[in-house]
Amino acid sequence: AIQMTQAPSSLSASVGDTVTITCRASQAIRNNLSWFRQIPGKPPNLLIYSASTVQSGVPSRFSGSGSGTDFTLTIRSLQPEDFATYYCLQDFNYPRTFGQGTKLEIK
Amino acid sequence: EVQLVQSGAEVKKPGESLRISCKGSGYNFASHWITWVRQMPGKGPEWMGVIYPVDSDTIYNPSVQGQVTISVDTSINTAYLQWSGLKASDTGIYYCARGTLPTDHWGQGTLVTVSS
Numbered sequence: 001a002i003q004m005t006q007a008p009s010s011l012s013a014s015v016g017d018t019v020t021i022t023c024r025a026s027q028a029i030r031n032n033l034s035w036f037r038q039i040p041g042k043p044p045n046l047l048i049y050s051a052s053t054v055q056s057g058v059p060s061r062f063s064g065s066g067s068g069t070d071f072t073l074t075i076r077s078l079q080p081e082d083f084a085t086y087y088c089l090q091d092f093n094y095p096r097t098f099g100q101g102t103k104l105e106i107k
Numbered sequence: 108e109v110q111l112v113q114s115g116a117e118v119k120k121p122g123e124s125l126r127i128s129c130k131g132s133g134y135n136f137a138s139h140w141i142t143w144v145r146q147m148p149g150k151g152p153e154w155m156g157v158i159y160p161v162d163s164d165t166i167y168n169p170s171v172q173g174q175v176t177i178s179v180d181t182s183i184n185t186a187y188l189q190w191s192g193l194k195a196s197d198t199g200i201y202y203c204a205r206g207t208l209p210t211d212h213w214g215q216g217t218l219v220t221v222s223s
Contacts, residue, residue, distance in 0.1 A: 001169075034209045036152075043202050043216055044144075044152060049209035087151060091208045095168035096142075096154040 002026050002090050006099035012107040017078050021102045023071045023088035032092035035064055035073045038101075039084045048073065049091075078104075109133040111203055111214035118220045119193050126189035127217045129203030136184035137161050140207040143177060143188050146216075147199040157207050158186060193221045 003026040013019050023033065031051040036044035046055045048064035051071055061076045075082055083106050088099040114128040129141065143155040156167040160179045167177070179186045186203055198221045204213040 032208070038152075043204075043213035045213070046209055046211050049211070055209075055211065085151075089152075089154075089210070091210070094157075094166050095170070096157075096207070098152050098154065101151045 001095050002029065002093065002097050004088055004090055004097050004099040006086075006088055006102050008102060009100065010103045010105065012105050013078055014107045015078055015080060018074065018076045019078065019104065020075075021073045021086055021088075021104075023066075023073070023099050025069045025071075025090055025092075028068045029090045029092035031067045032090060033064075033066065033071050034089045034091055035062075036087045036089065037082070037084050038087065039081070044087060075104075080106075109205065109212045111205060111212055113201075113203060113214040113217045116218040116220070118222070120223055121193060121195055121221055123193050123221075124189070124191050125193055125219065126187050127201060127219065129186045129188075129214050131184045131186070131205065134205070137181050139205050141177075141179065141186040142204045142207055142210050143175075143186075144202045144204060144210075145199050146202065150199075152202070155188070155201075160186070193219075195221050195223075197221050 005024045033051045035048040038044045052064045063074045086102045110132045112130050137160045142157045144152045146152045158165045158177045160181050176189045200216045202216045204210040
């Protein structure tokens with residue numbers, strides 16, 4: 001199975017900041033990568049798919065980039081609801097695999 | 108509006124069987140894969156498997172193959188995840204979601220607690 005490695009595992013920031021989370025695949029996955037935000041007690045919420053396509057209804061402060069093995073999620077102008085845990089998911093082949101998560105906390 | 112509504116929380120004993128459900132509405136249920144994901148307490152999500160309602164084509168994660176069965180009943184737009192012999196290590200939240208590329212709408216989750 002493809003291994004997905006996220007960095008950092010945790011991150012502190014303030015409202016209004018810009019943050020970047022990275023995800024690295026153990027083999028090339030073209031652009032078959034999604035990003036999710038998960039608030040405690042809620043299901044994951046799709047933010048980005050195909051590495052850079054913003055899901056309908058997701059604010060434009062979220063953006064994604066990358067291809068092959070290295071990907072990034074950038075969140076500009078952090079809002080209170082953005083303090084959550086973020087996961088990448090490769091949807092290149094089966095079994096799908098998630099990164100281990102990045103917990104974004106308020107500084 | 109696309110919705111996936113899952114069955115309620117369950118408390119079971121080790122060795123018992125269980126089937127949880129996921130009912131889709133607001134879209135053509137048959138034409139979208141249904142994905143199942145588990146999340147153990149305090150851990151990240153783990154992809155379990157996926158089923159295509161039209162022909163019940165199913166792909167399992169090797170980590171759960173043989174431990175669970177994924178099925179679907181297109182007449183009532185419902186997918187299922189079942190166990191024939193639960194273990195304490197099956198305790199967690201189980202999510203269904205629409206699609207596999209991408210997985211775009213998620214159910215609210217079903218908490219399964221297995222304890223003697």
